[in-house]
Amino acid sequence: MKYFLIILLCLPLIWAQGQGFTGNLRLSGSLAVQEQDRRLFGWPEFPAREILAREQQRFLYQVSVGLHKTLLYRPDFTLEAGLTFSGEFNTFSRPFDHTYFTRNPAFDLRFIGIYQVRLIQVPLQVNYRLFKTGPHSFVYVGAVVLPGLHYMKTIKSGTGKLSILSTLSRITVAPYGLEINPHLGFQRGRWGGMLAYRAWQYKRWDPVIFNNMLFRGPDYNGPPTPLDTYNPHKVWLTLSYELPRSTLRRK
Numbered sequence: 001m002k003y004f005l006i007i008l009l010c011l012p013l014i015w016a017q018g019q020g021f022t023g024n025l026r027l028s029g030s031l032a033v034q035e036q037d038r039r040l041f042g043w044p045e046f047p048a049r050e051i052l053a054r055e056q057q058r059f060l061y062q063v064s065v066g067l068h069k070t071l072l073y074r075p076d077f078t079l080e081a082g083l084t085f086s087g088e089f090n091t092f093s094r095p096f097d098h099t100y101f102t103r104n105p106a107f108d109l110r111f112i113g114i115y116q117v118r119l120i121q122v123p124l125q126v127n128y129r130l131f132k133t134g135p136h137s138f139v140y141v142g143a144v145v146l147p148g149l150h151y152m153k154t155i156k157s158g159t160g161k162l163s164i165l166s167t168l169s170r171i172t173v174a175p176y177g178l179e180i181n182p183h184l185g186f187q188r189g190r191w192g193g194m195l196a197y198r199a200w201q202y203k204r205w206d207p208v209i210f211n212n213m214l215f216r217g218p219d220y221n222g223p224p225t226p227l228d229t230y231n232p233h234k235v236w237l238t239l240s241y242e243l244p245r246s247t248l249r250r251k
Contacts, residue, residue, distance in 0.1 A: 024070035177203030
């Protein structure tokens, strides 16, 4: 996972160079919707069927806010780097490894109510302008490379989906995952909108929900590969606003 640290350390340095730190800055807010990861490796058929049957929601959600800077500009091409803070919210009521948070045995039979992972991500984005739609508006395509690390995990847990009893949290900094998201966008003046689809991801197995303690099959020895490339459908919607340079300089 060294490439995560290299990207995360180098991009902010590049981000602050060239064109002045106060030039070409953009604020963004994003919402992502993803299919739940409903894999229950090693579980016998009966408890697995019961867990899946009681789950009403099919999606998890992620929200993020960020600041982005243009590193390279051409009339039809831009390259940006950014820094975003994000929260991923998962409500799939699977069992979890309570020892990740506490040694208290009272949590042993609890199920996830809401599982939140807080992330720092460093997007690297390329855009190519397809055509103009007006004097100050145009349509573009591109892709975002999105590495990130988590810095806090929080679970609200109970004995079932309707009985949220306790909250457990742990601050822990480690690489989380890498996404590649092609996108289609529209810019009008300082405002922009973008729709992206995750084409590929590469992430670490989450020990909270994928742990040998949670798998009941007698011959199961853990996740099948060191890193996970499973990629359920995920769509991002982003709104952004380009900050006026003169306003930033006066500050």
